Amino acid sequence: MTGRTTGPTLLELRGVSKTFPGVRALADVRLDLRYDEVLALVGENGAGKSTLMKLLSGIYPIETGEFFLDGNRFEPANPRHAQELGISIIHQEFNLMPDLTVAQNIFIGREPRDGGFFLNERRLNKQAAKLIERLELPLDPRALVGGLTVAKQQMVEIAKALSYDPRVLIMDEPTAALNEAEVATLHELIRRFRSPQTGVIYISHRMDELKAIADRITVLRDGQYVDTVDIASTSMKEVITLMVGRTIASDARPVDVRADREVVLSVEGLSTKTLLKDVTFELREGEILGFAGLMGAGRTETARAIVGADPIDGGTIVLRGRRVRIDNPADAARHRIGYLSEDRKQFGLLLEQDVNANITIGSLAEQFSAYGFMQDRKMRAGSQRLVESLRIKTPSILQTARNLSGGNQQKVVIAKWLLKNCDILIFDEPTRGIDVGAKEEIYTLLNDLTAQGKSIIMISSELPEVLRMAHRVAVMSEGRLTGMLTADEATQESVMHLATLRPDTNPEDAAELGLEQSVGEEEIR
Amino acid sequence: MTTASETRTSLAALPVGVRDKLQQLLAFGSLLVIFIVFSIAGSPNFLTYGNVLAILYSTVVIGTLALGTTFVIITGGIDLSIGTGMALCAVMSGVMIVNWGLPWPLGVLGTILFGGLIGLVNGFNISILKIPPFIATLAMMLVAQGLALVLAHSTPIYFNDTPAYSKISRGELIPNFPNAVVVLAVIAVIAGVLLNKTILGRYTYSIGSNEEATALSGVNVRKWKIIVYTFAGLFIGLAGIMISARLGSAQPATGMGYELQAIAAVVIGGTSLSGGKGSIVGTVIGALIISVLNNGLQILSIPQEWQNVILGLVILVAVYADMVRKKEA
Amino acid sequence: MTTASETRTSLAALPVGVRDKLQQLLAFGSLLVIFIVFSIAGSPNFLTYGNVLAILYSTVVIGTLALGTTFVIITGGIDLSIGTGMALCAVMSGVMIVNWGLPWPLGVLGTILFGGLIGLVNGFNISILKIPPFIATLAMMLVAQGLALVLAHSTPIYFNDTPAYSKISRGELIPNFPNAVVVLAVIAVIAGVLLNKTILGRYTYSIGSNEEATALSGVNVRKWKIIVYTFAGLFIGLAGIMISARLGSAQPATGMGYELQAIAAVVIGGTSLSGGKGSIVGTVIGALIISVLNNGLQILSIPQEWQNVILGLVILVAVYADMVRKKEA
Amino acid sequence: GDDEGSDASGGEEQPYIAIVSKGFQHQFWQAVKKGAEQQATKEGARITFEGPPTEQDIEAQVTMLTNAIAKNPKALAFAALDSKAAAPLLEDAKSRNIPVIAFDSGVEGDIPVTTAATDNKAAAAEAAKHMSDLLGGKGKVALVVHDQTSKTGQERRDGFLEWMKANAPGITVLPPQYGGGDQAKSADITKSILASNPDVTGIYGANEGSAIGVVKGVEEAGKKGVKIVGFDSGKAQIDAIKNGTMAGAITQNPVGIGEQTVSAAMKVIRGEEVPKVIDTGYFWYDKTNIDDPKIQAVLYQ
Numbered sequence A: 001m002t003g004r005t006t007g008p009t010l011l012e013l014r015g016v017s018k019t020f021p022g023v024r025a026l027a028d029v030r031l032d033l034r035y036d037e038v039l040a041l042v043g044e045n046g047a048g049k050s051t052l053m054k055l056l057s058g059i060y061p062i063e064t065g066e067f068f069l070d071g072n073r074f075e076p077a078n079p080r081h082a083q084e085l086g087i088s089i090i091h092q093e094f095n096l097m098p099d100l101t102v103a104q105n106i107f108i109g110r111e112p113r114d115g116g117f118f119l120n121e122r123r124l125n126k127q128a129a130k131l132i133e134r135l136e137l138p139l140d141p142r143a144l145v146g147g148l149t150v151a152k153q154q155m156v157e158i159a160k161a162l163s164y165d166p167r168v169l170i171m172d173e174p175t176a177a178l179n180e181a182e183v184a185t186l187h188e189l190i191r192r193f194r195s196p197q198t199g200v201i202y203i204s205h206r207m208d209e210l211k212a213i214a215d216r217i218t219v220l221r222d223g224q225y226v227d228t229v230d231i232a233s234t235s236m237k238e239v240i241t242l243m244v245g246r247t248i249a250s251d252a253r254p255v256d257v258r259a260d261r262e263v264v265l266s267v268e269g270l271s272t273k274t275l276l277k278d279v280t281f282e283l284r285e286g287e288i289l290g291f292a293g294l295m296g297a298g299r300t301e302t303a304r305a306i307v308g309a310d311p312i313d314g315g316t317i318v319l320r321g322r323r324v325r326i327d328n329p330a331d332a333a334r335h336r337i338g339y340l341s342e343d344r345k346q347f348g349l350l351l352e353q354d355v356n357a358n359i360t361i362g363s364l365a366e367q368f369s370a371y372g373f374m375q376d377r378k379m380r381a382g383s384q385r386l387v388e389s390l391r392i393k394t395p396s397i398l399q400t401a402r403n404l405s406g407g408n409q410q411k412v413v414i415a416k417w418l419l420k421n422c423d424i425l426i427f428d429e430p431t432r433g434i435d436v437g438a439k440e441e442i443y444t445l446l447n448d449l450t451a452q453g454k455s456i457i458m459i460s461s462e463l464p465e466v467l468r469m470a471h472r473v474a475v476m477s478e479g480r481l482t483g484m485l486t487a488d489e490a491t492q493e494s495v496m497h498l499a500t501l502r503p504d505t506n507p508e509d510a511a512e513l514g515l516e517q518s519v520g521e522e523e524i525r
Numbered sequence B, C: 001m002t003t004a005s006e007t008r009t010s011l012a013a014l015p016v017g018v019r020d021k022l023q024q025l026l027a028f029g030s031l032l033v034i035f036i037v038f039s040i041a042g043s044p045n046f047l048t049y050g051n052v053l054a055i056l057y058s059t060v061v062i063g064t065l066a067l068g069t070t071f072v073i074i075t076g077g078i079d080l081s082i083g084t085g086m087a088l089c090a091v092m093s094g095v096m097i098v099n100w101g102l103p104w105p106l107g108v109l110g111t112i113l114f115g116g117l118i119g120l121v122n123g124f125n126i127s128i129l130k131i132p133p134f135i136a137t138l139a140m141m142l143v144a145q146g147l148a149l150v151l152a153h154s155t156p157i158y159f160n161d162t163p164a165y166s167k168i169s170r171g172e173l174i175p176n177f178p179n180a181v182v183v184l185a186v187i188a189v190i191a192g193v194l195l196n197k198t199i200l201g202r203y204t205y206s207i208g209s210n211e212e213a214t215a216l217s218g219v220n221v222r223k224w225k226i227i228v229y230t231f232a233g234l235f236i237g238l239a240g241i242m243i244s245a246r247l248g249s250a251q252p253a254t255g256m257g258y259e260l261q262a263i264a265a266v267v268i269g270g271t272s273l274s275g276g277k278g279s280i281v282g283t284v285i286g287a288l289i290i291s292v293l294n295n296g297l298q299i300l301s302i303p304q305e306w307q308n309v310i311l312g313l314v315i316l317v318a319v320y321a322d323m324v325r326k327k328e329a
Numbered sequence D: 001g002d003d004e005g006s007d008a009s010g011g012e013e014q015p016y017i018a019i020v021s022k023g024f025q026h027q028f029w030q031a032v033k034k035g036a037e038q039q040a041t042k043e044g045a046r047i048t049f050e051g052p053p054t055e056q057d058i059e060a061q062v063t064m065l066t067n068a069i070a071k072n073p074k075a076l077a078f079a080a081l082d083s084k085a086a087a088p089l090l091e092d093a094k095s096r097n098i099p100v101i102a103f104d105s106g107v108e109g110d111i112p113v114t115t116a117a118t119d120n121k122a123a124a125a126e127a128a129k130h131m132s133d134l135l136g137g138k139g140k141v142a143l144v145v146h147d148q149t150s151k152t153g154q155e156r157r158d159g160f161l162e163w164m165k166a167n168a169p170g171i172t173v174l175p176p177q178y179g180g181g182d183q184a185k186s187a188d189i190t191k192s193i194l195a196s197n198p199d200v201t202g203i204y205g206a207n208e209g210s211a212i213g214v215v216k217g218v219e220e221a222g223k224k225g226v227k228i229v230g231f232d233s234g235k236a237q238i239d240a241i242k243n244g245t246m247a248g249a250i251t252q253n254p255v256g257i258g259e260q261t262v263s264a265a266m267k268v269i270r271g272e273e274v275p276k277v278i279d280t281g282y283f284w285y286d287k288t289n290i291d292d293p294k295i296q297a298v299l300y301q
């Protein structure tokens, strides 16, 4: 049951190939998008999805292959041309101007003008506000994009893409940065967008959402077309098998709850000027403590505060009973605490440096240096080992990080922390953009780490992932810790309930958390 | 500390736009402080109408160059050719007005356009040939320096027969207020409007903030970069006019070193060399800080070898103070 | 075109590491071409042992400064204080050796360390006070310029009584081969090793390509930035020695403008001002390109006003050619 | 072609004289160059004339000297920014039997076969004397000098200061200010001086750029009755003297220096005798004698 179509299709790609130095990214790939459909495009990290979409949106010149829109052949010359043809893309990596506001970003190049040259900022902001409202996104048109979280930046991208009123909307892992609630909003957007004139190509590694949104799935593997299947008549297991060419272990819940183990980290009353209020929790040896919450809940800030990346306003951090003072990530590292940021491009990767440098940068001093000299062979061996165990798809460990696929870049960042020997690892959205197969491997690696007695804080917006991996789940909302659930207590419902409590605005919620007084204090202050 | 957090929260409450404006005003701070210090510590001769005029007047050339360069630097570029480029433009003005005998208004126009040409070449080398701005404009710096000498046969060109020309700088359409200062004020306003209210300004910021993303958004980045450098070139031309009008002659050998002062003014004004951030107000303040310091230190008759030492330290403190203030905001 | 694509594929086949090495070698290209052109077009006086030595010898001071600055620029920073800082170091050397009568080896050591101190201050201002490198080092440039004049009472300090001192530059431990050139070669090798084989070098690159990410990887970025600037300072000190040894005197007012030439050498050598990329080989080539051009143009007796014009154009072409070559690779 | 390009035609037979000067962009040096070229064409020599961008660029000058020697000239004319720095190279020249002619300010040591120079200090003293006369021996005098480290700068400053100290008790002299010879900067400095010392009655500009700067500054400040004494010539300065804004100025004989240097070099090449010192002299000129042909001869426009 292949997806080959008869009759005109909205978009059709035939025999598309593309090579990069040392890499054959695409080989004779085909794809067709029907009117009024959402076509999911899946494949392992480095399968060629983004490359295909970049060809389609005029970023890379077409080497070989034919493109048809409404049955008419076309060749996107450059991004603008593609836009004019009605092809609009949300890239996997953000393309935003941090120094401009949300509105300015959305309408860059299409600013409402007076006399062709003068900006009409009021109209610009009005337009943006209207759009944002229509899309029901929690964005302020006047906010500087640089100050937004990844999730919000993702929303700006979405708003921007939709503002072109495209016929073909391409979304390259739009939900990687989003959590359940936001994913739902996005799906709603897509449903409203699709029409008999339009279609959506939807790239994602989150199998669970495909059933909800997609009609058909096209699978790529190693730059080659595998198959296209109808969602209805296919199970995700089959799709995954098509993707990775093998069946993978189903999800098992964590077994032993580790109440007996020693407390390695205890955070008390952690607060920051911007967001956090009195965050208190304990992390036990060999434990995976999941952190759930809606965007802006403060999980990332908690992590950043603990490792000293952001200044803290109050609260204490105790390591194995010893109170410690952590002013910057270097201090944290010295105390064997590592933080993997949710934002790999800004806070994770050395894009210009090679894979080897990226993986070893954190462990250089303590593992790979003798009298200040780097031990090259040892380093390469180390990186090579991780490249293999994480199956990072790269021609060589000397490949520049920039040239890796999104997911493989993420793997590189993870590899950095797996190599560095930390007792406490804080992973913020660790599996962002990573394919199902690789996820399994990473889960296994995390469990190995805990088996070695290391402790992990796992911040994730993918609830299933949290529920599956975490021994306990901490839930945050509005900068507060609203609940701490054991593996058995933790369910979609229980977590979501705690995640949506609004103690600062809603007295009942405050009461439920026993916060009345503190709310009172807030007002007195 | 408390004040800090208060400023923070109170300011944080304001919409971004207003906050920026306020920060720009705060930037006045250092300038004000310096000015007041000189007025008090300084001899009574510092705070006189005449001396204030002298300060403003001495800001004109550097200020003109700095205004254009602000655009370039906000795109994440740099322009080292403004100093000697200015000298070359001054010489061109001399060639056109004195040697060719063009009427001076034509000569002025031609010179400004010639400055634009210099910028255009820079823009082409940077935007099309993709040569790093530092190199492209360094090369232009050397070429301009040489050409200025060649065209002028290594001797100044004097505007004696066109007294009107000197009036551009020293004339006083407004009584007791030299035209040069008026010119600076006017072009500063124009530059400010262009940077904040036009697509030129918007793309200037956008390119500096993320060139790749701007291009992917369908903006013709190549074109706009060329436009920005050409635009900045017009200021080189104008600076060439202003300095030759002040001196009554085109000096082919001057100009070297002006680029550093102009860039310093821009950066002291809070424009980031990594691009994306900056303002005209800031640049004007930056330029004023430099000339107020130069003037004040001489007025206080500080031994000259100490003047640079103090100048350096004050710049350091001023910038640091502004940064702290901004952080608090 | 065909050749281009061929080069591409053939090179693409190679592992990345080897490819980089090859690119560095390709960078020699421009230098070689320029050299050959001069040897042919140039008078017989160009390609003589004596003149080649003269070229190398004239590269020493700029080269020394450029080596240290390479590290700074790779971190994404800049150092404008190297020129006048060098003058200040030269003066310090004079003060220690001539005025205080220290034995010259001690004076040399002291001067190099003093250079390190200048760098340390820069590093502190940039890394701890978070003042933009351009401003911090601009301020230091002014301060150093002033202090040099103050310490030297605005007159050169002559090393007449320590002939050994001049030997540092002009002496010939290797017959017919001035020590200065040996010194440059040695420190170039040291710098190369440090940049490529040590964690200092690795952190230099990673801070330059993503400072925040490097910090979040647990690297004490503040500390390492200070170290890099201090390290670069040592080269300022050494440059101060080399120039005063060459001139036989410490000239307090010389040095302004050297920073631009040194930075130019670094950038022509392919180091990116936005940080993360660069090499010592490149810097050495960049420095040589400049001095070969200067020398060649003078040997060819090109009229001086034309020399800068040609210099600028050749730099443009050389850099462009290297870029094209790299793209093909 | 204002360089040897013109007479490169018969270049081979013509004796080649390499001239390394202290500067090249400034009018003074252009005038020296002009004189040298005139003499060269007259005597059928081929010359090159080079100098560093500023008088601080001593290393650049030393390198130029190196390159000049590398060209094996028949004679080498040299105006040292710092004799000591050039000493080893002059030794080298000597060892290659290249005769060295020093010009402008002398070169220490016995290597130069002759020195065509002016005594800058005496010239500056002359300027001081005229300033004192203009002020009737009393008042407040300021100096705007081009730089504080170069030999020329120091001599033209000290000559003035020392004469004042010795001969004009009635005149108070303000600490010298330095404008790098940049007209605009010197003008700004002048204005600050006038602002902080409104009672200044005389200002001395120690080279062309400084002097013109002083004139501009006084004009811009709208100050009347300040006596200005300048140095060197150039159109602007000549005009200022003609229209009375500048009282007068000292000029050396740059064109003469150029001519004398080349002719001396030719003599040496021909093996003729040359005096150890050729004093190229200096002259005071003002409204009264400016049109005197003897003066006109030594002025450059």
Ligand SMILES: Nc1ncnc2c1ncn2[C@@H]1O[C@H](COP(=O)(O)OP(=O)(O)OP(=O)(O)O)[C@@H](O)[C@H]1O
Pocket (backbone or CB within 6 Å): A020, A021, A023, A024, A025, A043, A044, A045, A046, A047, A048, A049, A050, A051, A052, A092, A393, A394, A402, A403, A404, A405, A406, A407, A408, A433, A435
């Ligand atoms: N600019 C480039 N230079 C060299 N190789 C590249 C470049 N871009 C992509 N590649 C390679 O092409 C292959 C496909 O990359 P692509 O980004 O399309 O994968 P992907 O399917 O999007 O993976 P992911 O799910 O991780 O985003 C990868 O092996 C990648 O290493």
Ligand SMILES: Nc1ncnc2c1ncn2[C@@H]1O[C@H](COP(=O)(O)OP(=O)(O)OP(=O)(O)O)[C@@H](O)[C@H]1O
Pocket (backbone or CB within 6 Å): A146, A147, A148, A149, A150, A151, A152, A179, A274, A275, A293, A294, A295, A296, A297, A298, A299, A300, A301, A302, A342, A461, A476
């Ligand atoms: N890297 C950052 N840069 C700027 N602001 C940030 C950053 N991280 C967090 N914030 C601010 O802190 C608030 C909380 O965001 P944070 O990322 O901590 O929430 P979260 O619970 O981690 O949700 P998510 O990470 O899914 O966005 C955000 O609304 C944002 O304003």
Ligand SMILES: [Mg+2]
Pocket (backbone or CB within 6 Å): A049, A050, A051, A092, A172, A405, A406, A407
């Ligand atoms: Mg991808």
Ligand SMILES: [Mg+2]
Pocket (backbone or CB within 6 Å): A299, A300, A301, A342, A428
């Ligand atoms: Mg987060």
